[in-house]
Amino acid sequence: MKCQVERAFIGAGCNRIVNNVSWGASNLVAFGAHNAVAIFCPQKAQILTTLPGHNAAVNCTYWLPSSKFAFRAQQLSHHYLLSGDANGIIMLWEVSLTDGKWRHVLTVPQPHKKGVTCISGIMFSSTEAIFASTSSDGNVNIWEIILPVTTGGDCKLSHLESLFVGSKTMVALALAELLDNTGRVVLAMGGLDNKVHIYSGERTGKFVRACELKGHLDWIRSLDFSLAVGKKGARDTLLLVSSSQDKTIRIWKMVLSDTSGKSERKDVIGLASYIEGPLFVSGLSTYQISLESLLIGHEDWVYSVQWQPPSSTSTENNGHLQPQSILSASMDKTMMIWKPEKISGIWMNVVTVGELSHCALGFYGGHWSPNGDAILAHGYGGSFHLWKDVGIDSHNWQPQKVPSGHYAAVSDIGWARSGKFLLSVSHDQTTRIFAPWLSGMGDQGSWHEIARPQVHGHDLNCVTIIQGKGNHRFVCGADEKVARVFEAPLSFLRTLNCAVSSESDLQEDIQLDVKILGANMSALGLSQKPIYVNAVQEAPERPDSEAIDTLETVPEAVPVTLTKPPIEDQLGWHTLWPESHKLYGHGNELFSLCCDHEGKLVASSCKAQTMSVAEIWLWEVGSWKAVGRLQSHSLTVTQMEFSHDDSLLLSVSRDRQFSVFSIKREGVDETNYELLVRQEAHKRIIWACSWNTFGHEFATGSRDKTVKLWSVVSRTSVKQLSTLPPFPSSVTALSWLGLERQTNHGLLAVGLENGFIELWSLSGIRSEHGSTSVAGFTANAVARLDPFMCHASTVQRLAWRSSESEKTEDSQNNQLASCGADNCVRVFEVNVSQW
Template sequence: MSSCEVERAFIGAGCNRIVNNVSWGASNFIAFGAHNAVAIFCPQKAQILTTLPGHKAAVNCTYWLPTSKFAFRAQHSRQHYLLSGDADGIIMLWEVSLTEGKWRQVLTVSQRHKKGVTCISGIMFSATEAVFASTSSDGTVKVWEIILPVTAGGERKLSYLESLSVGSKPMVALALAELPDNTGHIVLAMGGLDNKIHLYCGERTGKFFRICELKGHSDWIRSLDFSLPISQNEATDFLLLVSSSQDKSIRLWKMVLCETSCNSERKDVIGLASYIEGPIFICGLSTYQISLESLLIGHEDWVYSVQWQPPLASERGGYIQPQSILSASMDKTMMIWKPERTSGIWMNVVTVGELSHCALGFYGGHWGPNGDAILAHGYGGSFHLWKNVGIHSENWQPQKVPSGHYAAVSDIAWARSGKFLLSVSHDQTTRIFAPWLSHMGDRCSWHEIARPQVHGHDFNCVTLIQGKGNHRFVSGADEKVARVFEAPLSFLKTLNCAVAQESGIQEDIQSDVQILGANMSALGLSQKPIYVHAAQETTERTGSEVVDTLETVPEAVPVTLTEPPIEEQLAWHTLWPETHKLYGHGNELFSLCCDHEGKLVASSCKAQTASVAEIWLWQVGSWKAVGRLQSHSLTVTQMKFSHDDCLLLSVSRDRNLSVFSVKRKGVEEISYDLVARQEAHKRIIWACSWNPFGHEFATGSRDKFVKLWSVENKSSIKLLSTLPAFQCSVTALSWLGVNRQTNEGLLAVGLENGLIELWGLSATRTEDGCIAVSGFSANVVARFDPFMCHASAVQRLAWRNSKKEEDCQYIQLASCGADNLPWH
């Protein structure tokens, strides 16, 4: 193989658990931070389109130029821009061409913050002119002006205007607006840890000065947003500022342009009377008065975000500012507020979400550009999208969204015949992704179809039982116990819907499966089965029965899914029952693997001594410990069975590799011997993979080398080849067999910097009585584009299983990384 084309088929990612992380642009793309990368997803396709690598720290906030708020000023723009800020204080600017669908990083803001960026907000004066500001935990607010090019690739100009020091209590919310006097003056509102709203006024050239404070909130201010200037009776213009706080309230402030400059001497007066009437200040030649318009009470927890509905373009070329506000709260609801027509009192007219204890709530809410869709992102990195499908009245219905892990993905495994991909993460969840025919009906798109395990510890490893029978997997976490799970009937039927839509072939469902789903006990880590007959029974409780609410709430309702599920269904109704616990290891589980017959599972744990670094072998079915293999002195990082299941390969932090022979004597008896142990690399060995066509294998290490080895007569190992040094540590390997006759293969190499390379391997042989592999010639087949790769270390690589082993015209590779992303 000399070359191949690589296309991205699927990205799964969760949103970083932080406020201000999501932005919905006028392009109708949604941007969010996923660990060190900026992810872009399209709400119409419910798919993540790409990720933008470049940040070296977690992405805290994103902001589109233009956002949905200024869509009316960029209706014909084909280039849109995105700002992203990270935990190191760096802000980057990205450009996307809507016609070509290409992304590129155009600049990094030179005047960086000393600490993490917490919020970015801006204002657009035209399709090419904007001012934006950023806050940071370093106690400063920085303001820039940017001139965007008219055409793609044109020159852009970024001007640093000013840095405002806000003291020891940082600001975490920003809003910018143009004052309604048509003189180009800007008002900047900021709020944060001192419970006050600080207003500054300035020109587009900078020179901001403080004008007043707005008091009223009794806890941290989390969000601010200005409306566009509103005309009242076609005479007086005014601005509305909405603020939300951790005191569970929303306040609406009115900034009115006074007709005269009277009472200007009162602009510095601080007292109760001035706040009842409203502070008065002068900016330029105009005088403004601020007053509290309304206090909105309705949420039962912190209100993390408030946002005005985006303006609508008017026939006269201007805009119409709808009187509608979206709020999102940690009570897991979003509300839309509007003034009543007769009294003008602001009322809650729409509530979406759920008031429940099953998860913490929403970190932010956002309007779509047309005002007919609203999006929330939650504590668990999930998205929740509702669309108004009503014609004569509002009818908000949940929509499909992409999903994924919100912490490092530590391991992945393919099911038999590649029907689905299983992943585990440090976000303490196990997730299953599978192809499903899209609602457009043109092609299969990948979606999360189940969340089999929700745990209380970070996951480190997982393996699917590859043998015949019902789908089962074993997971290992930061606990000393490995847990075994078996697919319930509801999942098997759901998988049939997905598989049948993709291939037209249904999977046989075992008739003896009596478990419909599983329930999670509130105070435990085990998932209890829900039996089919129990689910069908409807028994009435008598008055003498005591209801154990901790055990029964929330009650899972396993159902067969006929279309990709939304977050609420995934979180509780797709659990698998736990069938066994495997006790024996002395420390946290670190690595798992299963043989190809599905009869043995090998496990290892974190270790600092040889006695703890044992590899345990478990008999599938009885789940008895049938072997304890000793060879390594530190943590075994990865293990793999050869494709004939005769040999077990292990690599370790002690820089050694070991090969064991494994023989089955009876139903529950095996024998094992150490074939060879060798110090293979100069640093930690992170990865290993067998050649599917023989007893050759590859190892990858922190020393930046990949080495190819061969097991000679099941008694010794021999170094065959060493690939050229890579640019950083090798953290993942996966060997695909391409041609059995010539022993050609494709080796996927994952690196610590997130990049992936494909190497073509061709065996060289010598004739010596029998044909044996004497070495491999290797060549680079493909180096993945950085925009298709991870933004942090690749943790695992796995080729999709295929029934047609020789058909390699179209093959799929899955990868997972420390940047939260399971790729495919």
């Protein structure tokens, strides 16, 4: 058997840290998603890949060449990316723009002793660059890097300097070439002592302290040098912009002085004249720095400032022209573009964009696109916000679709019974729905987050989607003792029918006469209150025209039918589902949930250290009464699953045992259950289990790095069929897909603690005398997924797409979803073919 696996979708949020995002001259955006580096394409609004290798959270990324030096990279087929993590490790990556292939080039020697906080660089030519990194260990390291001219060549890295800055660590860096054309470099750094420190040095190293710039009243958060500017081709000025937690932005002017030490003064002293500042000498040249402007407009910490990169159209005799335009991003939820007025030269705020919803808690950074027609922010909620200037004669900045995802570990996933969407829950306290959005052109559609049904006040641990007929419902468990039931509102059903479903197979849902249009968030982010269809006033046509969120008023949600994938503001506010029931009974935090295939019963378990607390509760769907309490385990039940005929319930636990229960429904209200067998199966915690689609065989996976296959042979005994060869890491997730009923042929997906995923082909061997029971399984590894496709941390759950309505038994295309501790939700296309 042959198995071909392709990446279909990656959903991930951005680490909540400054300097984490970088938009390069390649027009790709890099950001840290837990301990992976994620790459997304702004044009497609899709995450293209993730780069594994870091063992700690990725703190910062930096492109070589960055968008500032795009004019030096027009002929380059390979671009490079630096990434730094919380352990002090810096890695260099290479991407080929022709085929999109990535490779790890090197890990920078002499790592920092603590987390890397900022990386900044400067390109001298298409192959020569210097970059500097700063860390909370109080050191700034400066490196020279020679990039290869040919494909696949080696990068040469040489250490130039280590500067110790003391206990007041630096968190912002900027590098620039000095104006005397002798190849000398200026380094600006800022941090906890509220000053901007200027160092000058040669390209070969030997950096010396030049001067300090005082004025800011709080931490310096961001620094950026312009390219050389000047009128009529005279490049005699360098501008440095700095931003601070004192809510202000300062522009510093650096000019070449004459030999007498007096810089050129303007004949007329106007409003734009500067305050004379310190002098410093570098080589044979003397420079004067002065304050050019103080920009006040933000109402909170200004985390990021960046000069607009020179576009390819604005060229002069030297190949580039620095636009007089600065982008700033602040925790006040806004980004601003600043430009000097043509007549007075006073710097003014000309564009303000931002998020008005209560969900956004401010921006950690702002970035220009390489040609300056788009700006990107990343926020506290791990989200991206992109605006593009779509105006022809005048500026018209409009929000654009961006990738989205969880910004903390994703703990569980589930497919809708129709297979039309995938639902995930995370420790970031949100539930999200991802689906392929059909463009109407007959294609498969590109995946997007289409709804955020739950924004909660506790970390979410588990979820199950109610199978069977009726409206879409799910049950969710969190770090509280209550399970909550949610039901799809009318606005979601209409969106699903309009944009995600190619046929009208969801009309049945619409005909259920759903009276609830959407939901409002509660004050504490726990229970979500329904918005009824009749209670809605005239809904605005535009979903983004809600009332402004102030401290006094929280705006009403405006649930609408979406006609295109929603942006962050809509997701966090207008796509909530109402909560219909709470299920009380467990004594501790909920840990796992599952639903039978008819949609009649839900089983739940919680964290436990005693047998009485470790019991499994059964709930009747609809009435939501507790109809059973199953006792067997003595520690937390880690996963449960109903057999495909719903007659058996399998549970596995931290106590290293599995249990099989018989479940029978007598009449309407009565459910009978019985423990058939309990058996110690592994030497360590059992994390995962999964039933064979075509029979009463199941698999268990454990921390002891093994997967075992079992068969229920009678009402009182379970027989071990086989043990798969040991895996390189703990087995944390399993999902069994039946491919062919006649030969009992299937595919077992195995997820490991190191993030890797393997696919194993299983073929059942029938016992003698024509019995239907299975005597054993032959197992073969048919695919070990490429590390660049896998998770960068523990795989938490695997789930094959279940779409019984459209799938035949000989269907060869299947979709596998996975979620992990690396904050990612992934979907793979698995094409199975015979040899």
